[in-house]
Amino acid sequence: MRGLRLRDAGVELRIGVALLLAIIILGLVVPAFAPEDPRRWNTVPRNLAPGGDYLLGTTSQGQDVFWLLALSVRNSLWVGFTVGVIATLFGAVVGMAAGYVGGLPDRVLTLLTDSFIVIPALPILILFSALLEGRASLLLVGCVLAVFNWPRPARQTRALVLSLREREFMRTAWFAGSNTLQIIRREIAPYLTGWFIANFVYTVLIAIATETGLAVIGLSNLQDTTLGGMIYWALRHQAILAERWYWIGPPTLVIIVLSVALFVVSSGLSKLSARRRGL
């Protein structure tokens, strides 16, 4: 981390980080202040337009859009975070092992990675969700998404390790008698920190986007609300035809801002670390 300082960051990255922080606060802090469980029906009058007592209006089920939104943001972030952690760590371990060890293990791992890239993840995710009939916990949904999101970080890590391996200091470490594990830990891993974080953020983006896609067609967890789930219920209750933009608008807007912020942060971070390392 010591290599990454926000001081060197460009305007884009700063804006991205600011937006992301705002959304994280909305998701992690705000729901704690909800007067009651925002998912429950008929806790407030139905179909109220924004303003007055209800900042963003109310749904046709009698839920407060603002508190529902905050809770959805929390759940979407949670899914993204779970997938990011699992997929990035697993991918990084596979990539490092393949890139550093080389030879037959590399070939096998690369083949496996390539196969997983080719498998269209979505039909299988849909199959999963259909068999679990929308009852899968958000953690399980996250784990399943992680299965299909480790190949990208694995590929990138491998490519990076291969380019690092050719460098002088690696050979020096090898001649100095360090063993493989020590070399990975001391020489390679520190160089990759920036990439890890960038990759992690990008995986979070992909995960949130995929979960949203699944949820919107009604195939994610429908009891715990996520941003996609909120859109699903809004569509189910004809929010477009009834022109209740205050119901379908906020989750759509938040998902757009969240995705763009995640993307900007991820690409900003990888540019920053590339510049520092001269990669």
Added chain:
Amino acid sequence: MRFVAFLLTKLLVYVLIIVIGVTVVFLVPRLLPSGPVEALLARIMAGGGFMEPAQVESMRVSLTQTFGLEGTLWEQYRGFIERVLLAGDFGPSLAMFPTSVNVLIRQALPWTLGLLLTATIIAWILGNVIGVIAGYRKDKAFSKVLELIAVAVYPIPYYILALILIILLAYLWPVFPMSVHVRSAPLSLRFLATVVHNSFLPALSIIIVGVGWWVISMKALSSSVCEEDFVQFARLRRVSDGTIMTRYVARNAILPQITALALMIGGVFNGALITEIIFDYPGLGSLTYMAVMQSDYNLLMGTVTLSIVAVATATLVIDLLYPFFDPRIRYR
């Protein structure tokens, strides 16, 4: 001789990738606690009232047979590989019994291929052209605006973008239909026009997201090619601006984009699935969705296997064609 060796390695990897992919597809439903048989039985019982336990049992057996779920895992796997991969027979559809899965796929495939190929190619060309211009003139205001738009549009989840397009272009300003209303008909100019008109929104959603990505990556690639010695030397030689941009920058920066296209095809396929569901487009994606909703296990295996084969084949074709674009790579 070297070409043969190169081709053989590539083909071997191709077959291996398909086998691994299909194996994962084979394993997933078998590892889940509630299998397709139970799911279907539950559905039948929920909808059809009372059944004798013996009836249920015989139904379970026959369903297990139809799904190829009898015997040990290994026997099932062998049967699956023999039937599906070697004979290319996915059995009958359960939702549309007795139509075979192969027939259903044959009907849906042209729709998906037509939409995907057209949209992907348009997005790739458009994105790379814009990307090169923006990368070559990276200090100009329009380059920065273009990149800003791309960065603001590309990360938006597919579904959300499609939803916005529907609201804008089919609801608020209804120039295109909300969903696709054509089904197969004899080929005529009018039929084609209807198809294009109906496919416009789904195609547009794929193109917008695609163009965003290709612009972002191509801009980065071309501005780094601009720093290369041969571009600097061309400039000092007074090679004309247009020639530098096309023959020097674009020609070099496009090479990684060809490889990237191969890698993106899987993702494009995922996207198309959602697109088809949203727009009710009569292709493989809708077929997959229907299969899932109706627990039509054979149909699902068929579409998923086909998409794995299709993505792997597209990747292989691009891999094999790559040496024609990069003179430095000869068949290894």
Added chain:
Amino acid sequence: MLRAEDVKAYYETRRGPVRALDGVSIALHENEIVGIAGESGCGKSTLVKVLYDNVASPLRLVSGRAVLTRAADDTSVLAASGSIQDRWWRDISFVPQASMSVLNPVVRIGPHFRDSADAAFRQMGRGAFWARVREVLSGLRLGDDVLSAFPHQLSGGMRQRVVIALATFLDPRFILADEPTTALDVVTQKEILTLLVDVQRRMKNSLVIVSHDMAVHYQVTGRLAIMYAGKLVECGPTSGIFREPRHPYTRLLIGALPRIGQRGKLSGISGVPPSLLSPPAGCRFAGRCPNVMDRCRSEEPAVRSVGNRHVVACHLHEPVAEDDS
């Protein structure tokens, strides 16, 4: 004639301007081979950039100018007004450092010639144009077949000969070569230098060779300019300089060359050049000079003639103090 007049050119960096050229004047005449020597970072490549009017951010021309005068019609053009750029490749051309990557890797050699000379191609017509290219190539002992080859199919020496052909096929009056042989092996180096000299003899134009290698200058150049830390310290006929170097820095550079039959250690030059962010007052070589005097640290030596077209900037050669010649 190609002249630099009191040129100051700085690289703008975050820590302030790097004074890569700090008041350098030099004149290059027709039909001669001039060498520019000095350690890396002395400003010799920057001087070539200014002469070629290839000044782009972060490099900035602070003061002075470069002038290209055509003897034939006696017209002058100024650099830094962008007008020399109109003469690029016709009146003045450039041979970059030999490297893998100065030629477009995905395009055959032939189109490289065509790309560089759109106007000439139209003027000469297809037949005459390619005839001229073939003639230049065969002068460099390259067959026609290189035209249909890709850069990676040629050896390093062949690639550099192609680059020389590219730089000379429009018969320019000035050819600036920046370390043309540095990345090549010794045998190829020798071959490329010989070819460059041949080309110059035939075309009777003017060739500028920038190199840190004094041996190259000894073998090839007729006149030699020696630079140190953004300043011109000595300039004169190569034979004169090697016979009797005036500046202590030149003496050390020549002393560092190995000689046939020499025994014992080669002498290097101890110390490092001063920072060009904040160059010291007085003579910039004072910190490393074996003959340093008190006034060297405070007073900057002016460029003075020591006779026979030979100039030097050193307090040892004050005309009033003593006359070495």
